[in-house]
Amino acid sequence: MRPALLLTRLLAEPSLVAGLKVDWTSLLTAARAESLLGTLAFRLQGQALPDPVEAILASVRADAAQGKVQALWEAEMARRALVPAGVEAILLKGTAYAAAGLDPAEGRSIGDLDILVPRASLPQTEQALLAAGWEWVKEDAYDDHYYRTWMHELPPLIHRERDRMIDVHHTILPLTARRRPDPEAMVAASVPLPDGLRVLSPEDMICHAAAHLFADGDLAGGLRNLWDIDRLLRQFSAADGFWRRLHERASLHQLLAPVHRAGRLANDLYGTPLPEGWRVWDRADPLYRARLLARDGWGRTTRPALRFGFYVRSHWLRMPPAMLARHLLKKARR
Numbered sequence: 001m002r003p004a005l006l007l008t009r010l011l012a013e014p015s016l017v018a019g020l021k022v023d024w025t026s027l028l029t030a031a032r033a034e035s036l037l038g039t040l041a042f043r044l045q046g047q048a049l050p051d052p053v054e055a056i057l058a059s060v061r062a063d064a065a066q067g068k069v070q071a072l073w074e075a076e077m078a079r080r081a082l083v084p085a086g087v088e089a090i091l092l093k094g095t096a097y098a099a100a101g102l103d104p105a106e107g108r109s110i111g112d113l114d115i116l117v118p119r120a121s122l123p124q125t126e127q128a129l130l131a132a133g134w135e136w137v138k139e140d141a142y143d144d145h146y147y148r149t150w151m152h153e154l155p156p157l158i159h160r161e162r163d164r165m166i167d168v169h170h171t172i173l174p175l176t177a178r179r180r181p182d183p184e185a186m187v188a189a190s191v192p193l194p195d196g197l198r199v200l201s202p203e204d205m206i207c208h209a210a211a212h213l214f215a216d217g218d219l220a221g222g223l224r225n226l227w228d229i230d231r232l233l234r235q236f237s238a239a240d241g242f243w244r245r246l247h248e249r250a251s252l253h254q255l256l257a258p259v260h261r262a263g264r265l266a267n268d269l270y271g272t273p274l275p276e277g278w279r280v281w282d283r284a285d286p287l288y289r290a291r292l293l294a295r296d297g298w299g300r301t302t303r304p305a306l307r308f309g310f311y312v313r314s315h316w317l318r319m320p321p322a323m324l325a326r327h328l329l330k331k332a333r334r
Helices: 003-012 014-019 024-033 037-043 051-085 093-099 119-131 141-150 183-189 202-214 222-236 242-252 256-270 285-292 304-318 321-333
Strands: 090-092 113-116 134-136 157-159 165-169
Touching: 003 014, 003 024, 003 037, 003 222, 003 256, 024 037, 024 051, 037 051, 051 093, 051 113, 051 119, 090 093, 093 113, 093 202, 113 183, 119 134, 119 165, 183 202, 202 222, 202 242, 202 256, 222 256, 222 285, 242 256, 256 285, 285 304
Parallel strands: 113 165
Antiparallel strands: 090 113, 134 157, 157 165
């Protein structure tokens, strides 16, 4: 079994490890490359593993726990900077899962701090963060114009002392994208946490994860993002009426197709329970599946032609053709 596929099987059903002859070097390398090593370490906890493997995974679990503490502290620092400016930040992605105590947070690697604020609050958000020690990462005038005019976020910032990045979003897809989610509805439906921060509603959280995976990027790191979706769907679907509400929110945000694709592929790779009507594959699904699993036992990406096709697709989704051509020409000249 290919390492990436084996990784998905063991994440979904850790007890399978007892009956498999595992090439641990390939599996752990693929998991690290997919940013799923911490998740795998927690999922395999308690299983009978070779001593050297258990020692590695124990260290990984300790690192993941420390990373979670750092991520939550960074969120708290952002909150302290923004409260005097009257801005309530909505946490996104990994930090949101950790702060809300959601299932995807277990062992998850958390990189940058991603927050969502109303677009009208961008000026005071920017000034408050700059005053609190964050600095611009990209100082090029074209990059600054690109982010502020066309993108869904400010140019990235990094804290001068803590060396931690923050991405300030005002919506979840580029302004030039073909799909146009409703950020005001997301802000209005966001859920407060006891610490003064907020997270998206359950349905909007899944819409955002699906948009990030299937309506924006080239599926790099897609197995981790799809695992997030699996965990969220399993956790949230216990509530009455969840699937109906998810369908309504996905329709509102013009994300019904990406959300359904996310469900189908999560069901295929992780066994995510789905309503019967969600399981009908379309002709493109096998290509998405192949792209998600394009990783060898050395952690290297495979299927370069397929990956290039998804890279082109990611840019095509982000910008109209004429604008994309001008942007790529500008980047090439630089």
